Amino acid sequence: MRAGVAEAIEDAGVVGAGGAGFPTHIKARSEADIVIANYAECEPLVASDTAVITQEPERVVRGLQLMQEATRATRAVVAMKRKTEKGIQILDKFSKTEKGFTVHLLDDVYPVGDEHVLVEEVTGRVVPQGGIPLEVSAVVSNVTTLWRVALAEEGKAFTERFVTVTGEVKAPGTLLVPVGTPVSRLLTECGGATVERPVLVMGGPMMGEITQDTESPVRKTTTALIVLPQDNALVRKRSAPISVDVRRAMAACMQCSDCTLLCPRYLLGHQLFPHKTMRSVAFWVRESEAELASAMLCSECGLCGVFACPMELSPVHVYQHIKQELVRRGKVPELRREVTDPRPEREGRRIPLSRLVARLGLTAYEAKAPAKAELLEVAEVRIPLREKWGKLRATVLVGQAVRKGDLLAEPFGKQPGARAHASIDGKIESVTEEFVHVAA
């Protein structure tokens, strides 16, 4: 049965749907003593996991049971914020019956859903820097992922997900949409943008990808589409090119260390010191190997850039640039796995979400984005072939008829990745390195 669960998950192409995109079958083939359902939903404005919990609680619980069974874990925990009253009611009802899991309540701070932070909150164990939760015998899966795990058991591929559409749109909502749907279709469904030349954030405002391309497709990891005006504080802070960040660092970094003192990974005891990296950048100091390697410890939570720095500098952007360069040059450093203790000041330095939302200029968009359970009808989809954890090889030809759930692409050889499937019935219009285009 254990092998059967992992195989079903692999067949269905399930990945970490909270944003990480890691193939779930790899987690299901590991062994751990605790499985944690991540319902922290810690990015501002995003309500896609809440939609899953309210619409599909039985399957979330079933997915958790399956992951517990697959990993032979002795404990299963749902970690969720204490402010999520409806979710607590729903999951409490399940936990009091025969379902065999407990609920762990979290404070409304950012980024409590970061796997390293979450594992420490729930178990008290600190994941070694540069490591993964499995190194402390924990497996973490987002609740949307667990919903898809339960559907995988029923033989259903990962073909749709909930996406919150909010910000500058007429009618915000959390829609159930086929993977590959162009964001233009989501905008139409929500009444269109209410500003000229809107900026789109695919995902949460802190970690999502900024684009103006309305044909970008919904991915398995797309939690939200946030529509913002050009002059929004978040857009201003997040969209400067790296050359501007470097110039600003030279001109304005006063080495106050606030970026380090509020960094959630630093506060877990990891050897990550963004202020030192900014000093190197500002003064053209050639980075040491250790300093370059420290970029790989950054979770890209974005706090240093959009919240901590009084000069509006962006250490996270610098770290993203260093990581891209290391990957491009094939010089990703071997990380020293180091077990650390949380720093004693950590408790007092946690950032309430409400303060973050206000700082980002997002308070006006906090209105509800109600869930709609009906699957959105779409005329075409572009199924991505390039995901965070690898590239896929198309298995279909142009002109071929496909049904929803048919296999379209799979990982190359033994490379990590997750299969991709048709999310609508239709015909293959084109196959490129990036997408398989299916039209109804």
Ligand code: SF4
């Ligand atoms: S918070 Fe800003 S000014 Fe202070 S050290 Fe970090 S980058 Fe420099």
Ligand code: SF4
């Ligand atoms: S983005 Fe900034 S605050 Fe977040 S982990 Fe990286 S360095 Fe720390």
